[in-house]
Amino acid sequence: MMDGSARGPGPVGEPTLHLHPLRRCNLACAHCYASSSPHATDRLEPRAALQAIRQAARWGYRRLAISGGEPLLYPWLGELVDMSAGLGMRSAIVTNGLLAGRGDKLAVLKRCDTVAVSIDGLAAAHDALRGRPRALAGVLAALDSMVDAGIHVSVVCGVSRLNASEIEEIAGIASSHGASALQLHVVSPSGRARDSMLSHLLGERGMQELYLVARVLAGLYRESMHVSVDLVHRDVVAALPGLLYGMPVSHAAQRAPAEVLGVLVVEPDGNVNPVCFGFGAAYGLGHLGSAGLAPLWTPWVAGRYERLTALGGQLWERARRREGASLLNPSDVLGQASQGPPVSQAAVRLARPSCVTAADGAY
Template sequence: MQGPAGQYPTLQVHPGRRCNLQCLHCYSDSGPAVTEQLAIDLLEQVVADAAAIGYRVMSVSGGEPLLYPGLAQLLRAAHASGLVTTVTTNGMLLDQRQLNVLEADCDLVAISLDGIPESHNFMRNSARAFDDMCARLPALRASGIPFGFIFTLTFHNVHELEWIADFAVEQGASLLQLHPLEPVGRATCRLGESYPDGEENAAAVCEAGRIRELYEGTLEVQIDLATVPAMREHPTRVFVREATLCGAQTVADVIAPLVVETSGLVSPLQYGFPRAWSWGNIKDRSLPDLAADWLARDYAAFLTLCRLVYEQAVRNDDEPVLNWYEQVYAAAAQFSPTQVRDNLMQTCSSERNSQ
């Protein structure tokens, strides 16, 4: 059975927070005036270390990755280490110079698309976002670089999925990924009423299934939501497992995505994950050292946290579809690794005393 990290465990790298836009839902609070970035020589070492401990994909995001001056070096280093590479962009800056960089060492370009033109421009906080992105698509198609679209699902836009899918196919995209809006970064103060609820999530799963059948063989459709029946059938995919590595397994087999934030912090699952669960900072120690310490210190507590979220989810018959990552994030914000370990020890002690 496929484990939680999937067939291609991914390292997400956020090399800089500078961006040409200031989107309402930006998880990293990026923007034109933000200059924070990581040194390229440090990231080259991180990429090599990630490959050495089992990661197979490097996904570059931001900020806007096309504004990071070391992007070509970063992609080249990833390919040299045997990693598949993807770049997530708003698409507005995909001129020929940038396409030349991506042609050399990028395996997939993922373009953010948040609904019909009016909805996209609203989320991107720019009246030009959609038209400028569309103007870059002919050259992207001509380059031959595989590309897809990433759609942010909110409480208000599930009905726009059909338009998104039709647009993606018309433009020659091979992938459509649906990702629910999460309460991280700028969205917490700008889009507090826009998080999708259980009904919206369920509607998105149904619509994704219909689109998948409609464009089978043409458009791959992925959705970052979990159904309770699937969780019951494959609990290891939501990290319900024992805290041990078996045989030739590496840390990448048991925890992915792994996120390198622009600050240098290494976080499990997603950008901004509660800091008590961080691996540490790549500016201080190497990625393999951080991995070894986290496995020994916090991995068992992390699995316990995931098991608690899983058990609550499978007991809740009112919400058959959920954003599992959001649920784990909320639990991690409530309980630190120390608290989880202490509660686990108290539970074990109580069980022994009752026998």
């Protein structure tokens, strides 16, 4: 399932706790960044998940995004949603939609601020990616049920060469079924897509075309549906280094975690990462223990955070020199770079920009 609610690295939006309470899913999609499947077993115990939400709220996170796996298979989903509401956090659920039209699931979804449903092409492309006949028909029926129930819904589309020519039609479908937003996300080589989608990933020209199509669609639907694409030009990154590049450690140690990391990710196995799901282990905060998130922050800022700023600094330098693709998703670029060897200590000493913007340069 695509992750459509919290892929961005920084404080450009609300500080977000992205919680993946389980890896199990009713599907095994070809482009799934989490390699979820019906046979996956990683799952957070409810006590650990609730404890993480409480601590994240104390740290300043104002939004809870829940995905998976398929979050509607998590038995304690309602408790997570209710906990976040009680703490003043807005909640979003990202789902493949096939279970969303059921009465018991609708009751939980009605308590969320928004529900993002994945639609990844017209019927042939969507059903093939999902490995399920009539999957799109089931999603559209669920969308109608949610809208009739008064649920605020949006559509997330993972874009590849398999469906790039269908984006205009997908926008029309989303709008006609009551979606208030359409988010276009370029499928990246992570999770299952690393093996099954490499030949179908968008190249530079494909991303340029998608960016232009998204701009046109944003204008066409400006009165009824917000259309966005998870791409920015490298010149924007060069001008706003905070999209990739964190504040100095001495500053970060004095700030609340939500001011330093715009996105904090808790994965089904209990690992806690910055930026996005599956971020390189060399940069992670650690593993949830009996004490939850609380003990992880101070050691991380004093240690691995500097490594993360160095990684971002290297990528920012590339953007400043106009190297690499002209359009990029900052969190995907960071995530892919994090899979390689950790940056050297020499890289940590890269000269910092005189002004690290994007809300003081948090990831």
